[in-house]
Amino acid sequence: MTHYFNTLGLPDRTLLFDTFSADALRDHILSGWESRGALRAALEKRIPELRVRSGICGRLMAAIDRGEANWEGMWRRETGN
Numbered sequence: 001m002t003h004y005f006n007t008l009g010l011p012d013r014t015l016l017f018d019t020f021s022a023d024a025l026r027d028h029i030l031s032g033w034e035s036r037g038a039l040r041a042a043l044e045k046r047i048p049e050l051r052v053r054s055g056i057c058g059r060l061m062a063a064i065d066r067g068e069a070n071w072e073g074m075w076r077r078e079t080g081n
Contacts, residue, residue, distance in 0.1 A: 001014055002014045002016075007050065008042070008043065008046050008047075008050075009042055009045075009046050010039065010042060010043075013028075013032065013039070015028045056075075056078045056079060059074070059078065060074065060075055060078070
């Protein structure tokens with residue numbers, strides 16, 4: 001769960017099992033409601049970036065399937081690695 005919130009740029013929104021309780025859940029929900037505008041803005045910024053990124057593997061598999069010789073170069077360009 002932590003990974004997904006980190007990916008969304010919202011690491012502080014993770015509710016951990018170590019501190020889980022009815023009170024912690026209530027406080028977490030209320031905090032989210034109170035900061036819903038900021039959360040919406042963060043998601044509206046981050047989700048389009050993640051959509052583009054999510055297509056990388058599909059484009060890579062299509063390149064390999066087509067027999068493209070330079071699929072490794074494509075991977076480096078797409079991911080920056």
